[in-house]
Amino acid sequence: MVANRKKFNWIQRFFKIYPYPNNLEEYRLAADMTQKELGKKVEELAKEKFSDFSIAPTYLSPQTINAIETYRYYPDLGIMILVAEVLNEERETIFDLNAEIE
Known part of the structure; x- marks a missing residue:
């Protein structure tokens, strides 16, 4: 996966500190689910x-899902695995820990 830098905020771009890019929104919409x-x-x-x-177990609020989708929140590995399982996908297809930023 190659992430587009435009999705990151100016502080992340300036300091080149990026969270793990993800395709969560794409897969969530494909599963016809709301963030809630x-x-x-x-x-x-x-x-x-x-x-x-x-x-x-804590409830992931729609705000938390949105923050993950817009790269403002770093989900831990447990959340990544649970989200991937709910969406019936491999964790690596939604959250790529080795992604390159272009």
């Missing part, structure tokens, strides 16, 4: 997978 629906499904999947643990 995606956040709710990620929460449900987290509860299902981690019900044996005393971890309370």
Whole structure:
């Protein structure tokens, strides 16, 4: 994946500090989901997978999904994996940790 620099804000471009580029919006829209629906499904999947643990899965708000899609939030690996599983994709197709910035 090659990310377009135009999606980054001026501070990220100036200091050349970029989060992991992603195709989350593209895959979310292809799955015909809103940001709110995606956040709710990620929460449900987290509860299902981690019900044996005393971890309370957090809800991904539409604002958090938007921040990930616009490169303003760095999701951790666990969130990346859950989002990819909800969208029935490999993590690498949505979040490319080795992407180049052009």
